[in-house]
Amino acid sequence: MHDPQAALGTAEDILRRAGAVPQLTSIPTVDELNAGLERLRSEHPDLISSERIGTSRLGEPIWLHHVGTGRRSALIVGGVHPNEPIGSLTILHLVEQLASDEAFRAGCDTAWHIVPCADPDGMRLNEGWFADPSDRSLYTREFFRPAPDEQVEWTFPFAYKDAYFDAMMPETVALARAIDLTAPDLYVPLHNSEGGGAYFYLSHAVPALYPLLHEITTSCGVPLHTGEAEGAHFTVLADAIYEMSTLQDAYDWSEEAGLDPYPPGSAGDASTSYTRRYGTLSLIAELPQFGDPAADDASLTETVHRDALRRCGERLVETGRILTELIAAVDPHVRMDTPLLRAARVFSPMATGAGKADLLRAEKEDGRLATVAELSSLDGVVNLHRLRWGGMLRRALTAEVAAGVAAPEVRRAAAEIQTIFDGWLAEARAGGDTPPLPLAQVVGVQYGAILAAHAQLERP
Incomplete structure (x- = not known):
């Protein structure tokens, strides 16, 4: 007391x-x-x-x-x-x-x-x-x-x-x-x-x-x-x-x-x-x-840290690729310049950059084992990039559809990112409980x- x-x-x-x-x-x-x-x-x-x-x-x-x-x-x-x-x-x-x-x-x-x-x-x-x-x-x-x-x-x-x-x-x-x-x-x-x-x-x-x-x-x-x-x-x-x-x-x-x-x-x-x-x-x-x-769990796992970094890097690079390719395909057809779309354009390739940084770090790592906290935080980084940037792109394209100004290419992209986003969200939730x-x-x-x-x- x-x-x-x-x-x-x-x-x-x-x-x-x-x-x-x-x-x-x-x-x-x-x-x-x-x-x-x-x-x-x-x-x-x-x-x-x-x-x-x-x-x-x-x-x-x-x-x-x-x-x-x-x-x-x-x-x-x-x-x-x-x-x-x-x-x-x-x-x-x-x-x-x-x-x-x-x-x-x-x-x-x-x-x-x-x-x-x-x-x-x-x-x-x-x-x-x-x-x-x-x-x-x-x-x-x-x-x-x-x-x-x-x-x-x-x-x-x-x-x-x-x-x-x-x-x-x-x-x-x-x-x-x-x-x-x-x-x-x-x-x-x-x-x-x-x-x-x-x-x-x-x-x-x-x-x-x-x-x-x-x-x-x-x-x-x-x-x-x-x-x-x-x-x-x-x-x-x-x-x-x-x-x-x-x-x-x-x-x-x-x-x-x-x-x-x-x-x-x-x-x-x-x-x-x-x-x-x-x-x-x-x-x-x-x-x-x-x-x-797991945020403060310093106990060791059986996973080598460089392997976890490499896995995280690969998932981030793939996330960036999916989002940037989708944006490139739809960009010529969008009509609404929104803060959500501008943010998605910039952050999506940053997922790729973050992944490449992790891959470089993995090359310099020794063979030490990762802690529980490290593995959890690496998974969290992947989920963050996916759900933030994918979610904002989903909102931007859905808003254009809802406003009644969406070209067919935008409608198709809005449906595609919705499916991708729902899958990423389900995967994140399956990874473990994150109570508020x-x-x-x-x-x-x-x-x-x-x-x-x-x-x-x-x-x-």
Whole structure:
């Protein structure tokens, strides 16, 4: 039991707060998120203020809320990837706690700045699964993730070797404005993963933080991700904790591996790179929406790791081939230029690229055995590429059919991708149960991680 009277900002206090998130059953829509924050602002007008910092491409206002005052500045941003909305719940809980708990607010000695949703247009394309985020089939059918050059998080200016990007979207300009206005000591863009376990990124090594991040995750009943990292070039700081890689690092790693370091569809730098000019501590807490009992199982299997990598690579290459060939066949006949189709065009060949990277890694591996977590995460990567990109292509072509403007070639392709997608979904479900994690638990970890990182601002 943790002492409810523990001093503010101590490990005991942070663990208690992380474990006290109330039960949650749904994710707020953009309108519900804005309404919730407006309600809190109207109830606490002397504490919470708001300003408009930008406008989305479809004309949606982008807001920056300010909560309290203090010596330090913290910027929390939701919706940087609109398919990752757990942060909406984290934001509502954080602002409610700051508004209702004067001792907590004063103890933080911080001006908190909140961008509730950096990409409202993209988030609205995911709202079809928000009312029941526990339904994974519904999630895959209503999923949307923008093409890289349409993602707020990855469209900051970048110039390195043969790579160059300066096509900042209005939403990206708004986020840059929020960073410049607040000059944050702590910056947390709110992300979440799809399945597996929790993992974290830090802008730089903070050894004192690692045990607390692990303890928060365990105390909230969320497994740690101990399988494959998202990229082979990431520096491991501790179990499930990585140092944020720069885009230059990723470029160099790909170049040295013989891969195209900046393939078609690549975009710009990340918001966390932009904050480096302020000496900011940046944290990303990736929380899984769906659980994986094997996420933290380090026991050895009888499968050689390089064989598992090779198998994963082959399946990804085949996935990319199927999708890219289907898109190439239908592209001359489509009439509707939608975000879903643009994303499917870019991400489908990325499945091939990811597969080739795994095949290259397999060639350099020794004969060690894979862990249960590694095998599970490799299967998860294949399912992710199949169901995300195949699902978005299915939505794009089905929308054209439903609008009554589909050419015969588009109708045939829509039926074909529906059959392929249904088969991939059935295969993924046959691979094992992936139960949804209670929202209160994953929000608790994300909220607790913010408080834990904030507590490190006091230390040199």
